Amino acid sequence: MSKEIALEMRHITKRFGKVVANHDVNMEIYKGEILSVLGENGCGKTTLMNMIAGIYYPDEGQILVNGEEVVISSPKDAFRYKIGMVHQHFKLVDVFTASENIVLGDSGEKKYNIKAVNERVLGITKKYGFNIDPSKKIYEMSVSEKQTVEIVKVLYKNADILILDEPTAVLTPQETKKLFSVLRNMRADGKSIIIITHKLHEVLEISDRVAVLRKGEHIATIDTKDANESLLTEMMVGAKVELNIHRSEPKDPKVLLKCEHLTSINDEGIKVLDDISFEAKSGEILGIAGIAGSGQRELLEAIAGLQPLNEGAIEYNNPKNNEVVNLRDKNPLQIRNLGVRLSFVPEDRLGMGLVGNMDITDNMMLRSYRKGKSIFLDREKPRNLAEQIIESLQVNTPGVNTPLRRLSGGNVQKVLVGREISSAPKVLMVAYPVRGLDINSSYTIYNLLNSQKENGVSIIFVGEDLDVLLELCDRIVVINSGRVTGIVDGRTITKEEVGLLMTKSRDEEVENA
């Protein structure tokens, strides 16, 4: 094959502080091919691609475009080398039309003529088989249309190398099919396309070659025709890492929380939760595994009374009096007033669980300030609690009066988890509790969860690290695009099996069913 190299990366290393996000990566992409970059959450795929797109600058190594070494230090530079990236979060002005967004910031010397732009946009869409109205406003568009605008925006600037970051994460299967046919047209036109993804079946369906990244390192690039799902999964997840997290046998498990057919449709009309049913039992840790954005956040918020449900019921079995209450359509305060002992450590610690500008004492009060009939706050108990938490969880802080935003991520998390546990919950929901934490803090959190479990608390643990999930959880609910694809035993399941459940497509399910 006489393929020309469009872009080459040599020995690319990128560090954030002292942490290495990408280490010595070598990769190349040919003209007229589709390359998949595959890897777990956090393996450095996006960081690597951001360096080609001019968002980050590599600490070491070179990037060559058409055989020449180039310096790409801004998205503008990237466009100069005809590289364009479509990010996961769209950057579009809502009240502008598609064309206006596409032409925005274009420094072309030609006079601005929206008709001419519209025609050019239509020309591009026709050529590759997109379907879009150039004069439609962004706010009237579906997610898939917005994505199309982003792609056309890149093509309008004459990009030859397109990078798409998780393009199918927001699309329905039909829309995905359409996108793939467009991508094939672009390949036929000689464009180079890089797709960042962690969906195996898509890799196999669309790409010519697949590059696998793991923990910032490039494992291998293989031709798709030589690949299959189990081989890719193995390359992606790697050998199991022993973490030696303590796990006890659940004692006398009783169903505390029963979710039935939870369905929720967001503003954009997408089913973020799709018929989810499971049970959470006392004295066990129930893991929730899934690719980022599969509905984990919505699920926990629905249980906590923050996400409206279109269908389903959340039944809480009060262990005190065996009364069953339905938590659906209740706000957090109503849930609390029903005597439900539910605690929630949200993903967004400083934006939701805590207030960064307040000190530790005041953050302790968030849950408890209503107690008592007095119109005044009682800071005495929260302060004692704050001191207790600081001591028992070894929170590194100058004192209880320090604003939380000045603590490091790990210490903030200890404060949050500490507070949520202090109210002696029966059900404890935690979302990504060790994200961004150092190893000691992580183990502190695992130990806390385990001691809660031994006290008979039902813990729902949303995690991203499969090694942790497999060692910590008794049972694991795997979700994928808002649906449950399996409820498995954490002691017997393998990493690969969970990986496959996480990435399984809906089509396959239908076929299998």
Added chain:
Amino acid sequence: MLKNKTNDKEPLFHVTKRDDVTFSKAMGIRAIAVVAAFVFCMILALILAGINPLKMISSMFSGCFGTQRRIWKFFKNLSILLYISLAVTPAFRMKFWNIGAEGQTLIGALASVACIILLGGKIPNGLLVLIMFVAGVLAGAIWGVIPAVFKAIWDTNETLFTLMMNYVASFTVAYFLLVWTPSGSSTLGMLSYGWFPQIIHEYFLVIVIALILTGVIYVYLNYSKHGYEISVVGESQKTAKYIGINVKKVIIRTMTLSGALCGFAGFLIVAALDHSVTTQTVGGQGFTAIMVSWLGKFNPIAMFATSFLITFLDQGAAQISTEFNIDSAFPSVIVGSILFFIIGCEFFIYYKVNFRHKAKNMVTMAASENIVKDEETLNNEALKQENKTAIDEAAHETTDVQDAKQDVKQDTKQDINQKAATLQENNGKESEQ
């Protein structure tokens, strides 16, 4: 900053947010600003009116504290400004931009005068004052709660709404003045009923109540459950919802309070000071109060200091204009200029300006920079995109890594390597978010 070699537009300095500034340093910066502002004003007065700077200062002092009468007047003026500033503060703490204090106060004053006109001489004075109080507070509360209801239900822009309400209030007053003065003169004159009791001095109670109210609002905002809810809603509506606060209710309740306090100020102006009302009764103090509150960082005690400063400038400059026979608008020029300096100086309290050296070879720089520089570089790159949070955590992570490494020092080398690897993995995740 990493820049393209061909790009010679190397920025001279780079601005970052200060994490935290000590109280004394912040006060120092403010003091410098105030001094600089005074120097500026002296130069301005010298140029505009040919006034000797030293004479100007002495004239200002004598204008404020020269006689016993002036001292009373000074603290009276300060009190009125403080009342309105205290009134807008709960709303501001909630990040509800109530710039309608002018109107809320004026309508409170109007309601009080209406009571005098309707009931004056017909009922005992004590009862009349009580009714005036209720009417004034109620009118202010209504004026304040209207925009709040629309904000809570439809998210109507409160800044524009409250601004418009000021003029509606002003013309409402003009209307009633015409109704009440058959001759069409629009001047009511001093009304003889509904006088607030006076002890020690005609201004004494007004000043004392202002001080008491400062304490009450301070306690309300910092030690009451309502005040706590206001702070949470202001900081993050998401957190408020997470802990089950009814955000709409808090918005409406707080704006009712804010309007009511403005109405109370209006009532006091009528009952204790003016015994009358005109469209100029509040005279722009509703707007000045917004600046007082903001400059006082929404802290009632600090607001006492800022209103002290503003009143000093205002009354002092007024003295200058009489003494040197220059236009009565001179005080606003002085107050305006000083405000600019204080507003501007906030920047230096909250942001840090990092001057940077000339361009370096980027590769060696990237390889050899220490962590701090590295963080800055990250910040620079973050300019282009939204992943700032991730990087922030990555920066935290840096310290975490160090902590972890410290802790595992005694462990075998292999252990360290393993732990570091896991850390890197965690952090890689961070940077992808």
Added chain:
Amino acid sequence: MTIVNYLLSAFSIGIIFLLGATGETITEKVGHLNLGIPGIMSVGAAGGCLMLRALYPVRESCPGFIIVILGLLACFFAAGLLGAFYSFLTVTLHANQNVTGLALTTFGVGITKFIMSRLTKIGAHEYLYALPMFRAPFSNQTNSLKYCGVMTYIALFIAVATSYVLYRTKVGLNLRAVGESAGTADAVGINVSGYKYVATIIGSGIAGFGGLYYIMDYAGSQEAYLSIEAFGWLSIALVIFSLWKPVVCILGSFVFGLLYILNAYASTIFNVKLPMELSPALKTLPYIVTIVVLIITSTKKKRENQPPAGLGITYFREER
């Protein structure tokens, strides 16, 4: 004829709001709510009058249009300077827009009164001599047509041109993008701060014309400077009323004008003697109408009629 007079007067007084509102619209389109507009309009007027005063000695020898142009330039410069100062505080120093704007109004109105009272003391005729030049070509008319001087056409032209630039050029597109989503604009390489500065300065200059028009054409009196502030606030209301669209602004300014002076003409036109106390009630109408418009647009949620999404938000690149 009174009805024609009424319409003409309404149209002319509307020109003051039109200039103020067009300037404010440009500023708000880049996301800055400039509450300093009343001060800026005042200072613009003062700047213009100072220049006219300086040209007093050469009034005979210098062609009228040159005097008008120099007056306008000085006005634009003075108002633009204040706009630049506002931008410096709010864009570069990230100061709170509301507080800065209010301080600017305090300062601007104050310094204008200060300057103008001194000018008037010297002799108001020393700047009012230019009244016929500004009222050209209708300076000899006795009815309201006399208000339709050169600045009227300049105002209409500016409103139309602003609309053209905002909606038909790349500069306008970029400018609106800055006000809608500064982050997006920044990401595609638009100089966000640059746009904010330029738009605020030009907007302030245009608003300044409104003040000058009021003194040197509509009012033509030595006390006129005292009431510019009120027109400034009305201009801000007009921006909301016209839904941030300069062309609608032309219509809106006329409607505001009609309401504002209705009382003076009501008796002669409609043959009804309105009670005098209704005068202030009628003057509230523009504000009440504006509130109603504000409420309706917020309930309808039609995206085109909303304030620019970034209005009042200080953009600091490194924050999210």
